[in-house]
Amino acid sequence: MGFNSLLHMDIIFLQELKIKTLVGIYPWELNAPQTIQLDLEIALPTSLACRTDNFEDALDYSLIVQRINDTLSRKHFSLLEALAEHIAQLVLTEFRSPWIKVSVAKLNAIRGVRKVGVCIERKIDIGVACGSSTNTSSGT
Ligand SMILES: Nc1nc2c(c(=O)[nH]1)N=C([C@H](O)[C@@H](O)CO)CN2
Numbered sequence: 545m546g547f548n549s550l551l552h553m554d555i556i557f558l559q560e561l562k563i564k565t566l567v568g569i570y571p572w573e574l575n576a577p578q579t580i581q582l583d584l585e586i587a588l589p590t591s592l593a594c595r596t597d598n599f600e601d602a603l604d605y606s607l608i609v610q611r612i613n614d615t616l617s618r619k620h621f622s623l624l625e626a627l628a629e630h631i632a633q634l635v636l637t638e639f640r641s642p643w644i645k646v647s648v649a650k651l652n653a654i655r656g657v658r659k660v661g662v663c664i665e666r667k668i669d670i671g672v673a674c675g676s677s678t679n680t681s682s683g684t
Pocket residue numbers: 567568569570573622623624625650653654
């Protein structure tokens with residue numbers, strides 16, 4: 545139904561997106577926003593824009609950045625893992641992406657380590673792409 549096959553995957557990437565947000569397991573992290581760095585690879589639902597050169601056929605990456613900034617300005621996650629999952633599910637559902645890789649890192653959070661973080665990969669259930677109502681995308 546208009547979705548690329550996995551042999552033919554077009555990807556929008558966002559590198560080193562820096563966002564201030566509340567994240568962490570320690571009490572001091574509840575009220576002190578920290579800068580995290582996000583790297584995203586987002587598979588596109590179609591390749592139409594490649595052929596048409598028409599912005600209306602493209603997924604506007606500035607809207608994805610806006611949406612991520614918006615959601616992270618309202619939330620506090622304890623773990624980077626949960627923050628990454630939230631971003632993955634948001635992009636899969638709201639932007640109709642079939643596959644995503646999300647890396648989230650804290651900068652200089654540990655002495656001697658420039659970046660520490662997690663990287664997760666998620667995909668939608670193929671049934672969802674084809675219009676079925678089941679969704680088993682989370683947590684796999
Ligand atoms: N696997 C994880 N380990 C730790 C996390 C995390 O999000 N995932 N977070 C912390 C603290 O919040 C730390 O980053 C404070 O500097 C420790 N371990």
